[in-house]
Amino acid sequence: MRKLFLTVFLAGIMLPAITLAEEKGFSDVPQTHPDYVAISYLNGEGVIKGYEDGTFKPDQLVNRAEALKIILEGNKASIPAEVTETGFTDVKTADWFAKYVVAGKTLGIIGGNPDGTYAPGREVAKSEFVKILLNANGFKPENWQGKKIYSDVPADAWFTPYMNYAGQAGLLTADANNNLEPSKQLTRGEVAEIYYLITILRKGADNQFLLDQAQSQIAQIEVYVAGNELQYAKSASQLGVDLTQQALKNTPENNVVLGTAKIARAYDYLVNSYISLVRGKTADAKSWADQAITKASEAWQANNAIQTTAKHIKDLANAILNQLPA
Numbered sequence: 001m002r003k004l005f006l007t008v009f010l011a012g013i014m015l016p017a018i019t020l021a022e023e024k025g026f027s028d029v030p031q032t033h034p035d036y037v038a039i040s041y042l043n044g045e046g047v048i049k050g051y052e053d054g055t056f057k058p059d060q061l062v063n064r065a066e067a068l069k070i071i072l073e074g075n076k077a078s079i080p081a082e083v084t085e086t087g088f089t090d091v092k093t094a095d096w097f098a099k100y101v102v103a104g105k106t107l108g109i110i111g112g113n114p115d116g117t118y119a120p121g122r123e124v125a126k127s128e129f130v131k132i133l134l135n136a137n138g139f140k141p142e143n144w145q146g147k148k149i150y151s152d153v154p155a156d157a158w159f160t161p162y163m164n165y166a167g168q169a170g171l172l173t174a175d176a177n178n179n180l181e182p183s184k185q186l187t188r189g190e191v192a193e194i195y196y197l198i199t200i201l202r203k204g205a206d207n208q209f210l211l212d213q214a215q216s217q218i219a220q221i222e223v224y225v226a227g228n229e230l231q232y233a234k235s236a237s238q239l240g241v242d243l244t245q246q247a248l249k250n251t252p253e254n255n256v257v258l259g260t261a262k263i264a265r266a267y268d269y270l271v272n273s274y275i276s277l278v279r280g281k282t283a284d285a286k287s288w289a290d291q292a293i294t295k296a297s298e299a300w301q302a303n304n305a306i307q308t309t310a311k312h313i314k315d316l317a318n319a320i321l322n323q324l325p326a
Helices: 002-012 036-044 064-074 098-107 126-135 160-169 188-202 208-224 230-250 255-278 282-300 304-321
Strands: none
Touching: 036 064, 036 188, 036 230, 036 255, 064 126, 064 188, 064 255, 064 304, 160 188, 188 230, 230 255, 255 282, 282 304
């Protein structure tokens, strides 16, 4: 029965009113990759680039020089064409990254190490990347100091305010033990995902951007379910909800936005129902499917143009209900 529903689910989830953003294409970033939307979007915006062989190498670790370059270029910071001194003993003026290090120091977003080095070739830790990223976006650390929120983030560490904010703002996700892993080295895919998420925060007043990204996330659900990546499907559906809720907060009287927000919520309920079905929790599966149907009906009422998508959701929810014991 599960296989039958999966077939129905995949056949119906293609959204008539919601389409995936244009694929930018890296040979080693399939659409099933958890950072696919982030990498595609940032590549399209020119924030990140791939290699000459058409790859992106999403699992390759990022060093501190590369991380700084991504942040500065993504923020469209002023970068000097050439430099005569760097201010760090391990950064020569002829190094490709020297201009980025100088720009970062001039802007006050990096300070280097106590021994006068920057360590450009060292793999960047999550806490380091988050600190540089937040500093580049005007973060006020004093508002988040001295707070014990996560298990592995002490109240008095240098990275505490940055990690606390990143976790609470949704830039980072704690694991089942409430850990954020501040010392974890980041891959190119992870760096792209974090930068993508802060872009969402920065563009929170831009409804068109929010709805476009919500559409991309919702369209990913089909791909992740097909690949049996249920955790990714849930993350995509939840981010779709978050994006549309922000758009609704911006324009609460807009029926188009309201309808889209309800569609996103309906898909989130649908994903919950499918996950419950797979786990054998039939009562939960029924409850979530019923809620998906109700929310799809509300979306239809809010915006009649979205009725085809709402009907798809209802069909998918009914496909789940038909597989449950009487």
